[in-house]
Amino acid sequence: MASPCSPIQRQSLSLDITASELALAKGKGTEALQIAQTTLRAYPQSYAAGAAMINADLVLGRTNDAITWLKARTRLQPNEIVWWSLLSKVKWCVAITGVTARVQGLRKAKSA
Secondary structure, three states, rough: OOOOOOOHHHHHHHHHHHHHHHHHHHOOOOHHHHHHHHHHOOOOHHHHHHHHHHHHHHOOOOOOHHHHHHHHOOOOOOOOHHHHHHHHHHHHHHHHHHHHHHHHHHHHHHHH
């Protein structure tokens, strides 16, 4: 059995993250999410696996899932800025998307 710091495990983590990113690049968001979730279960302290899962959630339009997970992670690891940073970016994107949708709705209403 390999130790937690073995290159074999680190390579597997790297390959799993890369597989998730490649699936996203190919437009296979559900597959990317499944890979990222499986990787996160195998490596629960991995920042890369958490970020890969968040990226897949966002591509799939699952912003509420991303926000819920990030809020839970910030409670578990309140001193880890990476989770706070991702949470603020996700919330900012949601806010901008909402504003954009409202502006588009107003434009449609004016032109009707």
